[in-house]
Amino acid sequence: MPLPLPLYLLALAVFAMGTSEFMLAGLLPDLARDLGVSVGAAGALTSAFAVGMVIGAPLMAVLARGRAGRSGLFGFVLVFLAAHVAGALTTSFGVLLVSRVVAALANAGFLALALTTAIAMVPADRTARALAVLLGGTTVATVVGVPGGALLGAHAGWRAAFWAVAVLCVPAALGILRGVPAAEPSPEGPSLRAEFGVLREPGLVRVLVLAALVNAATFGAFTFLAPVVTGPAGLTSSWVSAALVLFGAGSFAGVTAAGRLGDRHAGRVLAVGGPLLLVGWVALAALADRPAVLLALLFVQGALSFAVGGTLIARILYEAAGAPALGGAYATAALNVGAVVGPLLAATVLGRPTGPFLLSAGLVAAALAFAAVSGSRRGGPASRC
Numbered sequence: 001m002p003l004p005l006p007l008y009l010l011a012l013a014v015f016a017m018g019t020s021e022f023m024l025a026g027l028l029p030d031l032a033r034d035l036g037v038s039v040g041a042a043g044a045l046t047s048a049f050a051v052g053m054v055i056g057a058p059l060m061a062v063l064a065r066g067r068a069g070r071s072g073l074f075g076f077v078l079v080f081l082a083a084h085v086a087g088a089l090t091t092s093f094g095v096l097l098v099s100r101v102v103a104a105l106a107n108a109g110f111l112a113l114a115l116t117t118a119i120a121m122v123p124a125d126r127t128a129r130a131l132a133v134l135l136g137g138t139t140v141a142t143v144v145g146v147p148g149g150a151l152l153g154a155h156a157g158w159r160a161a162f163w164a165v166a167v168l169c170v171p172a173a174l175g176i177l178r179g180v181p182a183a184e185p186s187p188e189g190p191s192l193r194a195e196f197g198v199l200r201e202p203g204l205v206r207v208l209v210l211a212a213l214v215n216a217a218t219f220g221a222f223t224f225l226a227p228v229v230t231g232p233a234g235l236t237s238s239w240v241s242a243a244l245v246l247f248g249a250g251s252f253a254g255v256t257a258a259g260r261l262g263d264r265h266a267g268r269v270l271a272v273g274g275p276l277l278l279v280g281w282v283a284l285a286a287l288a289d290r291p292a293v294l295l296a297l298l299f300v301q302g303a304l305s306f307a308v309g310g311t312l313i314a315r316i317l318y319e320a321a322g323a324p325a326l327g328g329a330y331a332t333a334a335l336n337v338g339a340v341v342g343p344l345l346a347a348t349v350l351g352r353p354t355g356p357f358l359l360s361a362g363l364v365a366a367a368l369a370f371a372a373v374s375g376s377r378r379g380g381p382a383s384r385c
Helices: 005-026 028-035 044-064 069-089 093-120 124-156 158-179 192-200 202-223 225-230 238-287 291-319 327-347 355-377
Strands: none
Touching: 005 044, 005 069, 005 093, 005 124, 005 158, 028 158, 044 093, 044 327, 069 093, 069 158, 093 124, 093 291, 093 327, 124 158, 124 238, 124 291, 192 202, 202 225, 202 238, 202 291, 202 327, 202 355, 225 238, 225 291, 238 291, 238 355, 291 327, 327 355
16 A cells, blocks of 8 residues: 655655755855855854754744644745745845754754654554655755755855755645645644653653664764765765765665564664664774775665664654654654764764764664663663664
8 A cells, every 4th residue: 555645745845854954064165155254154054953953843843733734834844945045045144044043943843743744644554654755855865965955056056055945845835735634623632731741751761862862873973974085985075975875875775674664673673773783883983994895884874874763763753642743843853962962972083083983883882771771671671662
């Protein structure tokens, strides 16, 4: 039985938003020159977006609570589109910074609402597959959107990349308006206080911590691939894009596999994928001076990172079933806490080019240890989430 078409429309919007979130890495030098700021100052645009995602997930979910999924999703896409039009037109760094925060808030609200909308569209035994389609939009962004945005920016200027994201939002918005059904009237759900109270549940706290740690490992390494490719591996800078694409392609393969296996074999995915992820980061740090091995392992690590991460997202939504409006926000916030903390920690170990890989190994080891300890306290096997 095929998945509903509206899921793919939501994934298109996630693709546009994921492209926007990551594309600045290749645009900062040109952007900084044009706006008359340092590259370091321009880097604040990335931090502002990430922080906006963390804060925006619960905030926007609360504001959109009780609204039909279609109208809320459509509204968030329109705000995201408008923020990129403003960013493309402005000549002020301050205005651009504000537009990135607004875009992040809209992105966070959309993703939180999209996660809960996606699982409402399918039977319970197809939840992981539905989430894999949705998250596939992010992984495709790393494979196609980010390199494409960097290429477009190099040839037509950084503003062209902002316009391209705005244009991508148009079919996504129209598709959501026409394809996503309006929410049917339903009995009043739990109160806002009760939904926040779910955060006291040990099972939910456990999986939120695991998701944040795994995502911190993923983005800590992903953010600083370039110094490894051009350093220990001895490759030219032109290979950086290839390395990013390989990692992104692995991510897509991993999130797809998680969708196939996560509904029935979530415990096995985590029990097998977690230790392999740890071994992979250690192997990357040890073998980074061998280009062929490095590139192959990047694909493998992308697959493992998103297979484990995608499965953990599904478990967050399962554990947060008592918070139907805010469950997606909790998942979004956990992932973005990892996306903020991982690169910040990795930046402290750049004295050694492979330091971020070793840091990622440490973060995954911490996740495995936490899973084992918290699992034993719950009276169940450590691999169970």
